Amino acid sequence: MVDVKLFGLSPSPFSQRVVWALKLKGISYEYVEEDLSNKSNLLLQYNPIFKKIPVLVHDGKPIAESMVILEYIDNTWPENPLLPKDPHERSLVRFWAKFIDERTKPMMSFFTYVGEQQEKAINDNLQTLRIIEEHALGEQKFLGGDRIGLADIALGWIIHTLAAMEEIVGVKFVQADTFPLLHAWMNNFREIPVIKDNLPNHDQILDYFKGRREMFVKSPHACHHHH
Ligand SMILES: N[C@@H](CCC(=O)N[C@@H](CS)C(=O)NCC(=O)O)C(=O)O
Known part of the structure; x- marks a missing residue:
């Protein structure tokens, strides 16, 4: 047990x-x-x-x-591995997982800031997504292969938390015409039964972030608690 x-x-x-x-x-x-x-x-x-x-x-x-x-x-638990066996392929997935993880909190700044700072944050997000679009995605369905792995799980938050923040602010970063590969990735990711069946409740996230918007404007990171 x-x-x-x-x-x-x-x-x-x-x-x-x-x-x-x-x-x-x-x-x-x-x-x-x-x-x-x-x-x-x-x-x-x-x-x-x-x-x-x-x-x-x-x-x-x-x-x-x-x-x-x-x-x-x-x-x-080795079943359904999150990393490929080949050392070089593993390192590529780790590279993207690290890149995505390091950008995750900064990518929330568009939600915590207003005005010029927010505009800059929005541009930074587009640059980050552009890098992923042009360098991490290609023929394959997922980041580093045809099955979901470590880097995909790292990026998965863009389909729920980022989506809720976008809705509140009134922006949409990933559009089918501007980021076709990322757009397809989001759909592929969302369609995996385990992902689809285990998404945080959209209305609940929306309420949570709406309710805390005020606080985020004062505090540097979206996830920090109120002191
Ligand atoms: N780098 C950490 C980030 C975790 C994180 O930021 N957690 C936030 C909630 S989203 C938290 O617990 N904040 C409480 C605090 O900072 O006091 C990870 O990947 O686990």
């Missing part, structure tokens, strides 16, 4: 990465929803450095940082 617990927050893109990986692997787990304005003692104990979700706890051993957790999951 595996003992797996996930401490998460449903509208968090980082938390969602872990949910998808566990579901893809068919691992059953206990989910603990955290309130970031009143973090549980267990969360503080399991992630004393950053005090952030997500944290995965496997047989009492905590793992923090979403991308580290994904690698742990892949190493622990």
Whole structure:
């Protein structure tokens, strides 16, 4: 009997990465929803450095940082691998996973800023997406192959959290005519049964981010809790 617990927050893109990986692997787990304005003692104990979700706890051993957790999951449960076998192909997927992860929080600035800063953030997002469109995607359905992997899971947040933020701000970054490959990727990704069946509720995310918009304008990162 595996003992797996996930401490998460449903509208968090980082938390969602872990949910998808566990579901893809068919691992059953206990989910603990955290309130970031009143973090549980267990969360503080399991992630004393950053005090952030997500944290995965496997047989009492905590793992923090979403991308580290994904690698742990892949190493622990090898079925439906998230990384290719070939070392060079692996490194390419890791490269894109890292690139995407590093850009994830900055990509939320268009939501936290207004005016000129927001315009700049919007342009930065278009540049980031342009890089992915032109360099990471090609003939293959997914980032690094014909099946979903680590980099796809890293980018998956653009179909839910980014989509909700776009709706609130009134922008749409990925259009079929301007980013055809990314647009196709989004559809391919969304159509995977495990992804489709485990999407955060759109209205709930929308409410969450609408309600916290004010706070985001004051605080540098969209996911930070209110001090
Ligand atoms: N790099 C981290 C980011 C996680 C993160 O930013 N979590 C946010 C929620 S989306 C959080 O727990 N914030 C609480 C805080 O900063 O106090 C990861 O990939 O896991």
